[in-house]
Amino acid sequence: MLDNYNSPLNLRLIKKCPVCNTDYQQSMIQVLDESEFGVLTYATCDRCGANLLAKFASMPQGVIGNAILTDLKPQEVMDFATNESISDDDVLDMQYMIGKKELINSLKKLI
Numbered sequence: 886m887l888d889n890y891n892s893p894l895n896l897r898l899i900k901k902c903p904v905c906n907t908d909y910q911q912s913m914i915q916v917l918d919e920s921e922f923g924v925l926t927y928a929t930c931d932r933c934g935a936n937l938l939a940k941f942a943s944m945p946q947g948v949i950g951n952a953i954l955t956d957l958k959p960q961e962v963m964d965f966a967t968n969e970s971i972s973d974d975d976v977l978d979m980q981y982m983i984g985k986k987e988l989i990n991s992l993k994k995l996i
């Protein structure tokens with residue numbers, strides 16, 4: 886079922902830059918990550934420099950994908966992708982801080 890998730894066909898779905906409508910050069914598309922959940926790709930437009938981050942997954946119904954424009958570099962994308970998941974306790978801590986109006990002060994300490 887997932888045998889074709891990393892098919893080059895998926896990369897051909899990334900055709901044109903959504904900003905300037907220039908055709909992507911296939912050599913400008915990098916595969917950042919592959920897993921059983923799909924393929925994460927990063928493409929930079931050689932005309933306007935916009936970066937498109939796209940994820941494709943092969944489902945029984947066919948290939949599905951979503952994409953966003955980003956100003957992150959490929960390494961920054963991977964740094965965020967490998968961070969730990971948000972836990973239930975993290976959400977409760979955040980709610981507590983918002984309730985006590987401590988959230989802004991806590992964020993200032995991180996900067």
Ligand SMILES: [Zn+2]
Nearest residue numbers: 902905930933
């Ligand atoms: Zn472009």
